Amino acid sequence: MSAHTTELVVFTLLFLLVSGMGFVAARWRRPESIESIESLNEWGLGGRNFGTWITWFLVGGDLYTAYTFVAVPALMFSAGALGFYALPYTVVIYPLVFLVLARMWSVSHVHGFVTPADFVRARFGSPTLALLIAITGLVATMPYIALQLVGIEAVLKTMGITGHLPIIIAFAILAAYTYQSGLRAPALIAFVKDTLIYVVILAAVIYIPAKLGGWGSIFDAAAAKFAATPNPADGITLNASNQLQYITLAFGSALALFLYPHSLTGALASRNRAVIKRNMSALPAYSFLLGLIALLGFMAIAAGTKPVVGANGKADTNTIVPALFDQMFPDWFAGVAYAAIGIGALVPAAIMSIAAANLFTRNVYREYLNKNATDAQEAKVSKLVSLVVKVGAVLCILMLDPQFSIDLQLIGGVIILQTLPSVGLGLYTRWFHKGGLIAGWAAGLGAGLWMLYLIPNPASGKAHFGGSAFSLGNLGFDTKMTIYAGFLALAVNLVVAVLGTYLFRALKVADGKDATARSDYFADEGDPKVKPMDLTGTH
Amino acid sequence: MTTPRDAEPRTDRSPWNWLLFVPIVLPLLTFLFNADEPRLLGFPLFYWLQIAFIAVGVGCTTLVYRMTK
Numbered sequence: 001m002s003a004h005t006t007e008l009v010v011f012t013l014l015f016l017l018v019s020g021m022g023f024v025a026a027r028w029r030r031p032e033s034i035e036s037i038e039s040l041n042e043w044g045l046g047g048r049n050f051g052t053w054i055t056w057f058l059v060g061g062d063l064y065t066a067y068t069f070v071a072v073p074a075l076m077f078s079a080g081a082l083g084f085y086a087l088p089y090t091v092v093i094y095p096l097v098f099l100v101l102a103r104m105w106s107v108s109h110v111h112g113f114v115t116p117a118d119f120v121r122a123r124f125g126s127p128t129l130a131l132l133i134a135i136t137g138l139v140a141t142m143p144y145i146a147l148q149l150v151g152i153e154a155v156l157k158t159m160g161i162t163g164h165l166p167i168i169i170a171f172a173i174l175a176a177y178t179y180q181s182g183l184r185a186p187a188l189i190a191f192v193k194d195t196l197i198y199v200v201i202l203a204a205v206i207y208i209p210a211k212l213g214g215w216g217s218i219f220d221a222a223a224a225k226f227a228a229t230p231n232p233a234d235g236i237t238l239n240a241s242n243q244l245q246y247i248t249l250a251f252g253s254a255l256a257l258f259l260y261p262h263s264l265t266g267a268l269a270s271r272n273r274a275v276i277k278r279n280m281s282a283l284p285a286y287s288f289l290l291g292l293i294a295l296l297g298f299m300a301i302a303a304g305t306k307p308v309v310g311a312n313g314k315a316d317t318n319t320i321v322p323a324l325f326d327q328m329f330p331d332w333f334a335g336v337a338y339a340a341i342g343i344g345a346l347v348p349a350a351i352m353s354i355a356a357a358n359l360f361t362r363n364v365y366r367e368y369l370n371k372n373a374t375d376a377q378e379a380k381v382s383k384l385v386s387l388v389v390k391v392g393a394v395l396c397i398l399m400l401d402p403q404f405s406i407d408l409q410l411i412g413g414v415i416i417l418q419t420l421p422s423v424g425l426g427l428y429t430r431w432f433h434k435g436g437l438i439a440g441w442a443a444g445l446g447a448g449l450w451m452l453y454l455i456p457n458p459a460s461g462k463a464h465f466g467g468s469a470f471s472l473g474n475l476g477f478d479t480k481m482t483i484y485a486g487f488l489a490l491a492v493n494l495v496v497a498v499l500g501t502y503l504f505r506a507l508k509v510a511d512g513k514d515a516t517a518r519s520d521y522f523a524d525e526g527d528p529k530v531k532p533m534d535l536t537g538t539h
Numbered sequence: 540m541t542t543p544r545d546a547e548p549r550t551d552r553s554p555w556n557w558l559l560f561v562p563i564v565l566p567l568l569t570f571l572f573n574a575d576e577p578r579l580l581g582f583p584l585f586y587w588l589q590i591a592f593i594a595v596g597v598g599c600t601t602l603v604y605r606m607t608k
Binding site: 084 | 569583
């Protein structure tokens with residue numbers, strides 16, 4: 001452990017700095033007219049008043065998580081070109097949601113929505129559909145929070161720290177300042193996190209290739225490694241069997257990203273439509289960074305980096321980037337890099353727990369337990385639930401194999417996609433019948449889980465839930481081609497939702513009432529709001 | 540419930556929006572970039588061209604924003 005003392009000191013100092021900021025954040029940008037932050041608008045959405053810069057840091061810090069920074073290069077390290085899907089994924093996403101997010105912001109502004117399920121509740125007049133959307137969001141988000149711990153753990157392992165106590169302490173501190181400051185805490189910390197990440201990665205992509213003989217030799221080393229493996233699917237370019245997987249994984253992940261409640265939380269916290277649209281042009285700066293981070297996986301190959309061997313005797317490829325930094329950087333800078341990853345886990349973990357807590361408060365507590373909840377009661381419940389969610393995430397990591405969280409997150413991506421017809425298409429059309437949407441959701445979920453169950457992973461010797469690449473051979477096609485399971489599940493969902501809508505209309509089943517008006521979708525800052533939320537509907 | 544706020548109903552429709560399809564479709568056309576050669580600064584085509592698509596995305600969203608605000 002003594003070899004890592006400098007790294008540890010730098011890491012700890014930076015960690016303490018952001019923890020202090022987290023507590024101070026409660027008073028940051030609070031309008032003088034507001035006595036306390038005891039409402040979801042304040043605690044859960046930071047006053048819905050963030051400008052372009054804050055939103056850029058917040059949403060960037062939210063979407064590009066520590067787990068991404070650790071897992072994407074790990075995938076490049078072991079599988080090659082396929083891992084680079086993260087780049088087209090994060091290029092496609094912004095033009096894709098450019099108009100959609102602005103509509104979501106407007107309708108949420110007018111009606112005071114806090115979660116995607118709030119929108120579905122009002123749009124389709126169905127508490128049942130809203131509950132399903134909320135539960136889907138909760139189930140998809142929980143393992144994602146747990147995975148942020150995997151990011152911190154990878155860093156600690158590389159510094160020679162084992163045992164779970166440091167993680168418990170880190171999450172306890174995180175839980176305390178999120179409880180106190182709400183969304184303002186991750187918003188303020190995101191400035192430090194993103195700055196550190198940019199500094200570390202820009203330094204890494206200039207310094208490390210210079211030491212390894214240039215980019216050309218890094219790619220050559222990677223190509224040589226993959227050529228020597230028996231696996232035909234790896235390599236520094238794609239092959240016939242994984243091109244469709246690459247395309248559908250990139251596109252499917254892009255479709256899913258802003259369906260995650262925590263992504264929407266960041267967007268709804270912005271001040272007006274222009275802030276969102278400007279960010280759609282500015283956020284790709286992070287995609288550039290992510291592309292460079294992915295290539296760290298190849299640098300690790302060229303440098304001959306070995307992943308840290310875990311307690312179970314197996315090499316943990318998630319440690320490949322921290323191990324590369326340890327090998328290449330002077331100790332103090334490796335400490336900064338580790339802090340960047342560690343703090344990089346705190347920002348999304350905080351936002352995700354807030355988003356999950358809001359889902360519970362708005363779509364379970366308010367809907368089923370206390371219909372007349374006051375703003376202060378909502379905030380109180382959300383704060384408590386955010387604590388429960390974090391305890392749950394820590395327990396997940398402590399009691400279960402981390403692999404379980406990784407599997408769950410994989411499933412999470414597939415199931416959150418099943419909310420697309422209600423949440424995404426719902427912003428454009430009210431054509432679907434609520435019953436059709438529920439049927440489509442159930443069918444997509446079933447199809448997705450079935451496909452994931454059938455996917456083995458020969459590398460780790462797992463028979464089920466081994467990845468997201470579904471072999472079309474399973475459907476009777478004579479091919480080795482694979483496709484992203486979530487994409488196929490979404491297709492099933494859409495077909496069933498359309499057929500179900502026709503069926504329910506033909507049977508004259510009553511549909512819910514739409515509480516939104518067309519002009520709501522284009523409203524901007526300063527336009528009148530609808531208050532109080534006037535909702536009717538039957539289950 | 541809603542009062543008529545503007546004489547002309549607001550909308551987000553614009554012919555400029557079609558431009559958004561370019562950066563959505565381009566990065567998904569693997570046949571455009573799935574090759575090692577030609578390399579740029581040591582980067583195989585697969586990597587440098589996909590990184591270049593980021594600029595296309597930024598350009599298109601910026602243009603649409605400016606033309607429709």
